[in-house]
Amino acid sequence: MKKIFPLILCILIVFSCGELVPNPDDNPENMKRADKSTSVRIDRLNRTDTPEFAIIIHGGAGTILKKNMTPEKEAAYKAKLEEAIRVGYEILKNGGSSLDAVTKTINVMEDSPLFNAGKGAVFTNAETNELDASIMDGKTLNAGASAGTTIVKNPIDLARAVMEKSKHVMLSGKGAETFAEKQGLTLVDPSYFHTDKRLESLKRVKEREAKAAGKVDTESAYLDFYDADIKNAKFGTVGCAALDKNGNLAAGTSTGGMTNKRYGRVGDAPIIGSGTYANNASCAVSSTGWGEYFIRAQVAHDISALMEYKNISLKDAARQVLNKVKALGGDGGIVAVDKDGNMVADFNTAGMYRATMNDKGELSIGIYEQ
Numbered sequence: 001m002k003k004i005f006p007l008i009l010c011i012l013i014v015f016s017c018g019e020l021v022p023n024p025d026d027n028p029e030n031m032k033r034a035d036k037s038t039s040v041r042i043d044r045l046n047r048t049d050t051p052e053f054a055i056i057i058h059g060g061a062g063t064i065l066k067k068n069m070t071p072e073k074e075a076a077y078k079a080k081l082e083e084a085i086r087v088g089y090e091i092l093k094n095g096g097s098s099l100d101a102v103t104k105t106i107n108v109m110e111d112s113p114l115f116n117a118g119k120g121a122v123f124t125n126a127e128t129n130e131l132d133a134s135i136m137d138g139k140t141l142n143a144g145a146s147a148g149t150t151i152v153k154n155p156i157d158l159a160r161a162v163m164e165k166s167k168h169v170m171l172s173g174k175g176a177e178t179f180a181e182k183q184g185l186t187l188v189d190p191s192y193f194h195t196d197k198r199l200e201s202l203k204r205v206k207e208r209e210a211k212a213a214g215k216v217d218t219e220s221a222y223l224d225f226y227d228a229d230i231k232n233a234k235f236g237t238v239g240c241a242a243l244d245k246n247g248n249l250a251a252g253t254s255t256g257g258m259t260n261k262r263y264g265r266v267g268d269a270p271i272i273g274s275g276t277y278a279n280n281a282s283c284a285v286s287s288t289g290w291g292e293y294f295i296r297a298q299v300a301h302d303i304s305a306l307m308e309y310k311n312i313s314l315k316d317a318a319r320q321v322l323n324k325v326k327a328l329g330g331d332g333g334i335v336a337v338d339k340d341g342n343m344v345a346d347f348n349t350a351g352m353y354r355a356t357m358n359d360k361g362e363l364s365i366g367i368y369e370q
């Protein structure tokens, strides 16, 4: 006993020292420092127990500054984010699927002209509205997407129909619209998507493009987004990630793309692995940002893969991948929920419209950095 007592003492000391070593992730000061060096912000609900379900949404990231926002506009965005997330929350609370929660929550934002998705979609260079969307089921890894549609009222419904009612993963343009019609989805005249505000944004971007003609490669430089409401640039895509009571994850994303896009340009939103990814083994992610960079960085899948293969937290995985986007020259953000119900909203822009709700019914809404 005399011999093993010092040994036990040593083991106890080693273990208690281990606990005293601060985990940088648990220390708010360290967090702030890390944020400054990477200019990426994190929001999450800290829980020690495992939530039964969780839902998180975004309505786009960008140069969203309080000084440029009127109290009325801010209230309108917050009210719509709350209305949308409560729809998904009720579905999850009543034992519904994460896929239903994601679809119905996104429908609310698609039907609002506040966001660049469905009604309120941005204009292409040719003054049309071409919409993209995708959805993924984390349980089966089944996925559906649509690109470049002009008459489908709710593109996320089309993405879901592609996933559930076709043998394909992605349909585009006229073919996607024919499929939507056959599925009985609501079709609208293309003028349904026209909003004066978005047309004004296109005109401003085109004016800037004309001024820069001959000085820069305008065709690539002026794929842009200008939002008169916030007097600045933003990406207004909408997205949702959810965990249901059965432990199933799902994510979806819907967008009008980027103002002044040309030649049938398709962004990251309908690309499985870039704009959307869900896997019950790791997390569900929806992205918003400069699509070209989000495709190249394979943002949504990369976050999931880092968690699965490297066993790192959702928060750290999101940070790493957004840093990669930034290093490439892109910006934007993500919302995600992991298989344990931890939610992360992370972005490398000045703001991102976002909201979370947990199984306790606690609602958190954010727009700016804090």
Ligand code: ASP
Residues within 6 Å of the ligand: 060, 061, 116, 234, 235, 236, 237, 255, 256, 257, 258, 266, 267, 268, 269, 287, 288, 289, 290, 291, 292, 294
């Ligand atoms: N990611 C979208 C795109 O590039 C834009 C956005 O997030 O608003 O099409």
